[in-house]
Amino acid sequence: MLLSSLRPSRRALTPATVAVGLILGLTAAGGISGSIPAHADTGASVAARSGAAVTTSVAQPLSDITQEALGALADARTALGAAVKAKAAAEATDLPLDVKSTTIDTLELRGYIDQLAALEVTPTLLVPDITDDTARATQRVVDAADALTGALEKAEAKKAAEEAAKKKAAAEAKRKAAAAKAAAAAAAAEAAAAAEAAEAAESSSGGSSGAATGAPTTSVADAKAAARQLLGNYGWGADQFSCLDSLWTRESGWNYQAYNASSGATGIPQALPGSKMASAGSDWQTNATTQIKWGLGYIDGRYGSPCAAWGHSESNGWY
Numbered sequence: 001m002l003l004s005s006l007r008p009s010r011r012a013l014t015p016a017t018v019a020v021g022l023i024l025g026l027t028a029a030g031g032i033s034g035s036i037p038a039h040a041d042t043g044a045s046v047a048a049r050s051g052a053a054v055t056t057s058v059a060q061p062l063s064d065i066t067q068e069a070l071g072a073l074a075d076a077r078t079a080l081g082a083a084v085k086a087k088a089a090a091e092a093t094d095l096p097l098d099v100k101s102t103t104i105d106t107l108e109l110r111g112y113i114d115q116l117a118a119l120e121v122t123p124t125l126l127v128p129d130i131t132d133d134t135a136r137a138t139q140r141v142v143d144a145a146d147a148l149t150g151a152l153e154k155a156e157a158k159k160a161a162e163e164a165a166k167k168k169a170a171a172e173a174k175r176k177a178a179a180a181k182a183a184a185a186a187a188a189a190e191a192a193a194a195a196e197a198a199e200a201a202e203s204s205s206g207g208s209s210g211a212a213t214g215a216p217t218t219s220v221a222d223a224k225a226a227a228r229q230l231l232g233n234y235g236w237g238a239d240q241f242s243c244l245d246s247l248w249t250r251e252s253g254w255n256y257q258a259y260n261a262s263s264g265a266t267g268i269p270q271a272l273p274g275s276k277m278a279s280a281g282s283d284w285q286t287n288a289t290t291q292i293k294w295g296l297g298y299i300d301g302r303y304g305s306p307c308a309a310w311g312h313s314e315s316n317g318w319y
Helices: 015-030 043-049 062-092 107-120 130-204 208-213 220-234 240-251 274-280 288-302 306-316
Strands: none
Touching: 062 107, 062 130, 107 130, 220 240, 220 288, 240 306, 274 288, 288 306
């Protein structure tokens, strides 16, 4: 960044030239006539004594020199404010900056500002080249502030890119998890449908004939068919089967191999202990029909009907 005050360097003036120009300028401005006293120890007389040529005109008006100095002062103050702001921003961030230090050396520039500030009150003779020196010091501070600000912007851009990448990765992980969950649900639904179809096929293929003949039954469909046929032995109607189905679906899922590890309850009716079912047949461990016979006898003796047993289970969680 190059500030507007970094104007082309003016031609350096000798003290004698500036002094004479200043005197002549002030004289003309004040309407004072006359000549310079011969005894005045001016820069011109000093130059004359040393053999140097004395000039009575200035290469640049004093007003222009003053305006250049004031412009350099304004730019210097602007650069100083920008440096303070850049330093504060760099020290406030917790991001790593690619700079050796967050310090900007403004000591020299502050010195020039103090020297030029006097022009705002009472214009005085300028020190040769002070305006140009101030402009160069200003540019150095501007360059340092720009470098510090650039490092901060680079660090912030890097952090934003990292956060965007993390957000994208999290969204992708979430999408994959949702897809996996949906696939698992679909697989479970497919398995349940297949099991239901298999049960229906077994039921329609005459699996109930095994229960009628007393042959060992093991499938869920055969077990339910056997239970339907045995209800009449206890004087119960077909309406009692829905209660029985709900009861034993909750207890064992009609699985003759069901076993409750915490209580020891066994089989379709969840007899406790399972050996009780031996009273219905020695094959109680391998024949679902034998377990059903024992279970129906238990229900009849304790509750009177499957629906009564189901009502008790609903109220108490067991039967």
